[in-house]
Amino acid sequence: xxxxxxxxxxxLALPHLKSLYQFALRVTGTAGTAEDLVQETFLKAIEQFPxxxxxxxxKAWLFRILSRxxxxxxxxxxxxxxxxxxxxxDRFSLYDLIWEEDPLPYSDHxxxxxxxxxxxxxxxxxxxxxxxxxxVPLLLVYLEGMKYRELAEILDLPMGTxxxxxxxxxxxxxxxxxxxxxxxxxxxxxxxPSD
Amino acid sequence: MxxxxxxxxxxxxxxxxxxxxxxxxxxPLEALEEHLEACLDCCQKLDFSRTLDAYVKGRLKEEPLPExxxxxxxxxxxxxxxxxx
Numbered sequence: 001x002x003x004x005x006x007x008x009x010x011x012l013a014l015p016h017l018k019s020l021y022q023f024a025l026r027v028t029g030t031a032g033t034a035e036d037l038v039q040e041t042f043l044k045a046i047e048q049f050p051x052x053x054x055x056x057x058x059k060a061w062l063f064r065i066l067s068r069x070x071x072x073x074x075x076x077x078x079x080x081x082x083x084x085x086x087x088x089x090d091r092f093s094l095y096d097l098i099w100e101e102d103p104l105p106y107s108d109h110x111x112x113x114x115x116x117x118x119x120x121x122x123x124x125x126x127x128x129x130x131x132x133x134x135x136v137p138l139l140l141v142y143l144e145g146m147k148y149r150e151l152a153e154i155l156d157l158p159m160g161t162x163x164x165x166x167x168x169x170x171x172x173x174x175x176x177x178x179x180x181x182x183x184x185x186x187x188x189x190x191x192x193p194s195d
Numbered sequence: 196m197x198x199x200x201x202x203x204x205x206x207x208x209x210x211x212x213x214x215x216x217x218x219x220x221x222x223p224l225e226a227l228e229e230h231l232e233a234c235l236d237c238c239q240k241l242d243f244s245r246t247l248d249a250y251v252k253g254r255l256k257e258e259p260l261p262e263x264x265x266x267x268x269x270x271x272x273x274x275x276x277x278x279x280x
Contacts, residue, residue, distance in 0.1 A: 014268070093240070
């Protein structure tokens with residue numbers, strides 16, 4: 001690639017550095033790994049730049065590359081405790097559990113006050129525990145406000161799958177928060193059914 | 196009210212996030228909105244889903260870029276292009 005083409009690539013790509021980095025940070029959890037992932041994305045992107053057909057969709061194209069690299073990287077990592085995803089997760093309701101448990105009996109805003117008791121890093125850890133198939137689309141919605149059609153294109157998935165992953169991803173997140181609340185003792189009287 | 200009657204609470208809940216993400220349109224949107232008009236419990240659950248989404252998003256505040264990252268990327272691109280020429 002000649003210098004002019006390289007400059008054109010950099011002019012198009014570098015303005016998206018901040019967004020790409022924020023996504024990479026939330027998908028990997030650490031600044032160093034996030035930077036690695038972003039660098040890898042730029043290298044892959046410049047390699048494929050001559051084949052890019054629609055420069056108007058440049059940002060979506062970069063996120064497509066980054067998402068794939070992120071998914072591959074996470075799949076290659078052995079997580080300490082892999083999150084179990086079963087069919088019944090779709091019916092999980094943090095709202096109902098908070099209501100039934102009533103951990104803050106004097107609160108006028110029970111659900112909001114319950115959420116306020118988590119530390120920021122606990123919420124981010126709960127999110128990071130999501131399997132990549134759910135985490136990636138959810139982060140693209142949370143951070144980039146992407147529409148389902150764009151997600152389907154970026155992730156090569158049918159719309160119905162995008163929809164169910166975004167539902168299930170949030171349900172897994174609700175369950176992770178509930179588990180965190182139990183471990184933190186925010187939910188004091190809750191007992192496992194087997195106890 | 197026909198569509199609202201057809202949509203059960205569990206079906207309604209399954210559509211909440213698509214609704215919040217602005218991905219519902221046409222009949223499914225109409226059916227959900229009609230259900231919500233008639234079901235206070237689902238309205239409260241939807242409110243919680245909206246609150247939770249905003250709450251989680253609020254925990255993902257923008258972090259500063261690592262110092263020198265842009266320069267390192269430029270250098271890697273230059274190196275890559277240099278070795279491939």
